Amino acid sequence: MSAQKVDRPTFHEGGHEHQGCIEAALARAEVVCRERGARLTPLRRRVLELVWRSHRAVKAYDLLAALGDEEGAAKPPTVYRTLEFLMDMGLVHRIDSLNAFIGCPQPDRRHSAQFLICGGCGEVSEMSAASIDRAVADQATGSGFALSRQIIELHGKCPQCAALPQSS
Amino acid sequence: MSAQKVDRPTFHEGGHEHQGCIEAALARAEVVCRERGARLTPLRRRVLELVWRSHRAVKAYDLLAALGDEEGAAKPPTVYRTLEFLMDMGLVHRIDSLNAFIGCPQPDRRHSAQFLICGGCGEVSEMSAASIDRAVADQATGSGFALSRQIIELHGKCPQCAALPQSS
DNA sequence: TGAGAGATGATATAGTGTAACGTGGATGTC
């Protein structure tokens, strides 16, 4: 049902009913928060919903603007705090190379993540490739390095955008 | 002679004479620029030297401050332009997760890079692991994704810092 | 009912990065 599978990264998922993605994400969030004794307040829920409006990474100040439109001009700390909470819950990830945020399609499962970021359409697809994890872990521990967090962001073109003529 | 080998990432390279790292980096830069018909101006040379003052990633505004101390208050665009040039030449890399820059130990060789970033001492070690490249490339192309740039930044503790007691 | 914890509001400011235009020096051409 989820439009964003992790085993096989997808882009422009064929005419999918995106509302379903949003609802599924919110439902997962309810579960995750309940399990962890955290409160999914209206604000947090609303921000998560805004993050999930697309499969592109969203900037904090765009969220800010979207919130401002509706509930009396939110301020930066509000958004950043909310994003921090959502990240703690594993509900969103930060894409460092974009200074932006993306919803996590499987917050319920412990996983490492790698991101495919299309420079054409802007869509971001999360994957969790064991082969990459293994290579990274081997390389790190082989150097005596104690790995705590891996940032893997792969820029390029998704299949659809790569097929376009004027890619240059 | 280079204090920063790529095949085997290193940290706190045993009491090394760091001046040698700097000089080697500048010498490599001369070669790279000459080969590519680019001008390693005094400013560019000076910025590269400042980047190489340590094996930690350096922030743009720290460079700005260092330059300001000496040659009449440089302005942000000056530093960013210079860094962009150095990146184009492959002489420095940007570490996105730190908003900071690090000298490249082998600008003369085409290579992909992965970075080990120690949260203890702040040192950054570049490596170029074929196994990681392979895993990433396989995964990307397997999804029909046309990879153009990979960002791999691994945070953790270097062997020396991991061995300290209060790591927590 | 009152204390404490957690969530949000509000103000101010710090940190990061770029657009746009001006200046000056090197180089090549006539």
Added chain:
DNA sequence: GACATCCACGTTACACTATATCATCTCTCA
């Protein structure tokens, strides 16, 4: 030599990203 051109650098102004700090509100629970 005079001029055109390109490139590096200077300068101003501003946009974007993020956080510190303190105030307020609300829920829970003793």
